[in-house]
Amino acid sequence: MKTVTKSAVRQPPRGIPLDTIRRLSICLRALNRLKERGIATVNSVELAEPLNFSSEQLRKDLSYFGRFGKAGVGYNVGQLSGKIHSILGTDKVWNVAVLGAGELGTALLGYSGFEDFNLRVCAALDNDPRKIGKTINGVRVSDIAGLSGVVRRNEIKAAILTVTKTAAQEVAQKAVSCGIKAVLNFAPVTLNLPKGVHVSNMDVSCELETLVCRLANCN
Numbered sequence: 001m002k003t004v005t006k007s008a009v010r011q012p013p014r015g016i017p018l019d020t021i022r023r024l025s026i027c028l029r030a031l032n033r034l035k036e037r038g039i040a041t042v043n044s045v046e047l048a049e050p051l052n053f054s055s056e057q058l059r060k061d062l063s064y065f066g067r068f069g070k071a072g073v074g075y076n077v078g079q080l081s082g083k084i085h086s087i088l089g090t091d092k093v094w095n096v097a098v099l100g101a102g103e104l105g106t107a108l109l110g111y112s113g114f115e116d117f118n119l120r121v122c123a124a125l126d127n128d129p130r131k132i133g134k135t136i137n138g139v140r141v142s143d144i145a146g147l148s149g150v151v152r153r154n155e156i157k158a159a160i161l162t163v164t165k166t167a168a169q170e171v172a173q174k175a176v177s178c179g180i181k182a183v184l185n186f187a188p189v190t191l192n193l194p195k196g197v198h199v200s201n202m203d204v205s206c207e208l209e210t211l212v213c214r215l216a217n218c219n
Contacts (some may be wrong), residue, residue: 020061026051027058031081042072090117097169100162101126101141104186108160110137110164123150124213148178158182165189
């Protein structure tokens, strides 16, 4: 796998806005689509405006990490894609575990898009005897009682939490005690985890409510 030289990109300062990281992630997907179409260069307007943010915002986001592109020319699509990969940390493979092999966990185990960003879902864990030992989309479901060993053997630092809201806190705490440093939480509950553990919440119901609210109040 080709990697990006770390020295080519200034490391992010403390306190970088989360929205900046999210916009760069969206940009990376757009750049990948441009590469698939054989487009070699793009300017900030052409890249940003279809993504519903301004070219000025894009340039500000990139400025946290150095100088990119050439005046009057724009950005080299391949180079900028590689540099954003480096900024996001996806210029190397990260092993990820899915905690909870229910309907949502099963769906995520079948999602091939993770591989495009060097995220490899290599483990699934559950406490249901009917699921333990089964293989779902090439991933064997292990007993969550053995989480520590699975995390250690596979050098896993990130987990996707798809358990019920009543079990989420306990499972998340167990994951952290086993060495997990980042959690993508799909359970509709606020996790109380130690400082230094990164948590991203994906509350589908909340997002749908927000969408419906906007729909109900649009002119």
